[in-house]
Amino acid sequence: MPTAHPSGWAHADGALRGPHWLREPADPNALVDHLWSQTAVKADGVLTVGGVPLPELVREHGSPAYVLDEADFRARAVAFRDAFADYDVFYAGKAFLCTTVARWLAEDGLSLDVCSGGELTVAERAGFPMAKVGFHGNNKTLGELERAVELGVGRIIVDSFHEIERLAAITTELGRTTGVMIRVTAGVEAHTHEYIATAHEDQKFGFSIASGDALEAVRRVHAAPGLRLLGLHSHIGSQIFDTAGFEVAARRVLALHAQVSEEIGVEMPEMDLGGGFGIAYTTQDDPSDPSQLATEMTKIVEHECRALGIAEPRLSIEPGRAIVGPSVCTVYEVGTVKEVALDGGARRSYVSVDGGMSDNIRTALYDADYSATIASRASDATPTLARVVGKHCEAGDIVVKDEFLPGDVAPGDLVAVPGTGAYCRSMASNYNHALRPPVIGVRDGKTFTVLRRETVADLLATDVGVS
Structure with a gap:
């Protein structure tokens, strides 16, 4: 379904008008396939995912519930693994991680990137x-560093001089060695929101190449006995x-x-190009498929290595959103509907659902x-x-800013939002003491619980004010 965007509306004839690309959907009961997981279909207005x-x-x-399409998730993971066959493909666990997902990734031959002790514990x-x-x-x-070394984590991506010192001391104390990559900032302005652009100079991640800190x-x-230098790591957003x-x-x-090769005499064996590959949240998004990305990125590295006269390092990437994002939709129940006037008539x-921010x-x-x-019925409205x-008690508690929905949407209807696999459940909160929704897996017409719904007992378990 084409998505409207918040804009000024001209309506001389009483009809809504927006940007040139904004159109009312030809069929409000149809799905735009590339926004949804591969098994999602609609028949008689009812949305089915994974046969459910x-x-x-x-x-x-x-409801609400996150619906995880297992077949779609695993197909996307394998597509990256196969397209980047000469790379190491690390799934970015911060997008969404649980033991079920980690097991799928292991079975399908991917590597895993974690960024906290909690994510490491899940792995x-x-x-x-x-x-x-x-x-x-x-x-x-x-x-966290001690645990990573004790467990034999394959590579630790260091991000500061203090961390290098700490890690060197830990490996000495434990009598262990660990593989290390160095996070660098390349000074690239990625065309994305400022909070998710991570390669420009003025932000918290990495060692600056331009300042000399990276070198x-x-x-x-290289000088630390317990640290095995693997290579450089770059992530642009x-x-x-x-x-x-x-x-x-x-x-x-x-x-x-x-x-590094010329001045220090070290041939680093690896290089990580990061992740950040986009997905389609609306009809305006046009992501590349893994094969196209692999072809273009490999050509870039081959060309640069030839120009520099150096051997190509072993490459790795870190897709997270591009795998799990489209594999999940969130289903809500409508509670209230109200109509408000906009400027100009x-x-x-406003369709209020039982979840939110x-x-x-x-x-x-x-x-x-x-x-x-609408996921529960057809409509001719x-x-x-x-x-x-x-x-929630916030004016900014918006799930979908603007969308064309049937004019007869009513309490009790189900609304489904695609593309919610990445950074939704992983960033969920108990704001207003809400209970976090479950993640329900679907495959071949059956459901299975991946993460159960929180209960009031869960909510009160850490509240020790009353004995």
């Missing part, structure tokens, strides 16, 4: 091979749709790679766009401009 009609899923598991609980784990983070605690970090890691930024970053990182329906903070945090559809909002 969402009204049936809600009757069994309640350990799932029996994930630690040699295939990378550990990120700009402020890992001593305890100094290489020297210190998230929700990126072309490889232009990767090209600039690769050129600068490979130049440093060559400088146009009107918008506690289960999807991205709209409030990043001004993110989403799409939505004229589509009207709607805003899907949550139940």
